[in-house]
Amino acid sequence: MVLPRAARTQRRTRIQEEKEELILEAALDVFATHGFRGSTIDQIADVAGMSKPNLLYYFRTKDAMHRALIDRVLDSWLDPLREFDAEGNPVSEIRSYIRRKLEMARDFPRESRLFANEILQGAPHIEDELKGPLKSLVDEKAEVIRSWAKAGKIAKCDPYHLIFAIWSTTQHYADFDVQVRGVLGEERSGDGRFEDAARFLEQLFVSGLEIREGGALTGD
Amino acid sequence: MVLPRAARTQRRTRIQEEKEELILEAALDVFATHGFRGSTIDQIADVAGMSKPNLLYYFRTKDAMHRALIDRVLDSWLDPLREFDAEGNPVSEIRSYIRRKLEMARDFPRESRLFANEILQGAPHIEDELKGPLKSLVDEKAEVIRSWAKAGKIAKCDPYHLIFAIWSTTQHYADFDVQVRGVLGEERSGDGRFEDAARFLEQLFVSGLEIREGGALTGD
C-alpha cells in the first residue's frame, strides 16, 4: 500500500516515528529562521538528510508540516504560564515566571522564533489558537494577578500589559539574538548575558511592582 | 536613453521621485508582512499598481529595493534614542523615551515589523549597521545611563538590558499586534490600549528604577 501517512489513523511504524521526528526537527530549524513563506521543502529535506519526495511521503504538504510543528510546540510553549500559581507568593511567582521564560528563550530559541515569525506575519496559521486557548489561559492568570493587586500584595497595574511585558522582554533574547549580540559586542555575548538579563529583569519587575507609600517620583 | 535609475547620479525627474516613493511604500507593506524571502516582486508591483518590469526600471533588483527601504527607514527609526538627553532629568528622559518608542510602534508599525523580520531572520542585510552605527549609539546612551546610576539618580542597573527592555516592550505592540489584539479581545483592542500600555510601562520602568533604601524585597 502507498497510503500516505496522514491518511492512516493507527499502526505507526518505528520508522515512521523516527522519520517524522527527524523531519519536524529539521522543519523547526528552517521555519524558525525563514518563516513559512521563506522556507522551502527542499531546504527542509536537505537539513533532514532525505529526498523531497520522501519527506512528502510523511507530510503531504508544506502546510501540514508547519501545522504539525506548531501543534507540537505550542502546548509546551505555554507551560511556564500554566505553572503560574495563584496560591503562591506573588513576588516569587512573578520572579520564577520570568526565570522560566528566560530559560526557554535560552534553551529553545528556535521555538520562540517560530512563533515570532508566525505572529509577525499576521498569524495566518494560528489565529484560532490565539483567540481560543491562549486567550483563556491569559484571562485566567490575569485574574490572579488582579486579585493580588486588589489584596495589596503587589502594586496596582494592568495584568495583561504586565504579561505582555514579561513575554516581550524575555523572548527578546531569543528572537532578536543577533541584535543583542551585535550591540553587546563579542565580549559580552557569551552565556553570561542570560544571567545579566535575569538579574536586570527580576530587579525591574520586582521593584517595579512593589508597593510604595508616597507614589511621588523624583528625578534628580 | 534607457539607463536604469540606479546608474544615474543626478537629474531625478518628477516622475522618478513619485514612482520611487510609490514603490518604497508598497515594498514596505510587503516586506514588513512577509520578510525578504517571503516577498515577491510581483506582489510589490501589484500593491504599487504597476507592472513588474516597470518596477524593475526603478530598482534593478529585489535586493536594491530592500536596501533602499532599510536605508531610508533605519535612520528615523533611531531618532527617539538620539533625543535621549544626558543633561535632562533621568526619570523624565526615560519616561519620554518610552513614550516616543510607543508612539512609533503605534504610528509606524510596518517599519517596526520590517526590522523585526530582518533581525529575526538573522539580519543578513543589516549586520553591519547593527555592529556599527547602532552599537555606537547604544554605547553612548548606555554610558549616560550608567553615569546617572553612579550619581545615585536612578537605581543601579545594567544600562544595555534596560535599553533592550524598553525596545522589546514597546515594539511588542507593533510586532505582535495580532497576538495582543487576540488576547485582549475585541473590546480592548482599540486605540485605548496604547494609553493603557503607556501607563503601565511608565509605571513599571519609573518605579522599577527608583532608588529604595532597604533593597530587601518582600512578597506577602
Next chain:
DNA sequence: TGATAATTTGACCGGTTGGTAAAACATTAC
C-alpha cells in the same frame, strides 16, 4: 512641431518551487 530622452509594456528565459506518478527497494508477517 518634431526630435530626443524617459517611461511603460508584453513576451520571454532559465532556475526554483510545491507537489505527483510509478517503479524500485526494504521490512515485516506468516
Next chain:
DNA sequence: GTAATGTTTTACCAACCGGTCAAATTATCA
C-alpha cells in the same frame, strides 16, 4: 521463503520566481 506492506528514489510537471529585452508609448523641450 514469499507475499504483503511500508519506504525510498528517479523522473517529471505546471506554476511561480527574479530578471531581461526590445518594442511601444509618453513626456520634455528646442
